[in-house]
Amino acid sequence: MTTATVPTTELSPADVLLLRHLAGGLTQRQIAHRLDVTAQTICVRLTRIREQLGAATVVHAVVLAHQAGLIDLDGRR
Numbered sequence: 001m002t003t004a005t006v007p008t009t010e011l012s013p014a015d016v017l018l019l020r021h022l023a024g025g026l027t028q029r030q031i032a033h034r035l036d037v038t039a040q041t042i043c044v045r046l047t048r049i050r051e052q053l054g055a056a057t058v059v060h061a062v063v064l065a066h067q068a069g070l071i072d073l074d075g076r077r
Contacts, residue, residue: 010052011049011052011053011065011070014045015045015048015049015052016065016070016071017035018031018035018042018045018046018049019049019061019062019065019070019071020071021034022058022062023062023065023066023071023072023073028042028043028046029042046058046061049061053065
């Protein structure tokens, strides 16, 4: 698999953590609970992440982050 050319430098450590949680199989509501924020906050952050990466969907954002080497699809890295 080739490394994707995406603007990953725009992602904060918190953004990468959020994508890791998604890759690990957590729902947006579960992530909100784990991070002690509202589900709306997660939704807004995911919209911003998708825009920064040029991703059409949240799943696409996770795939792009994986291709860029930011996360493993099992949520570990």
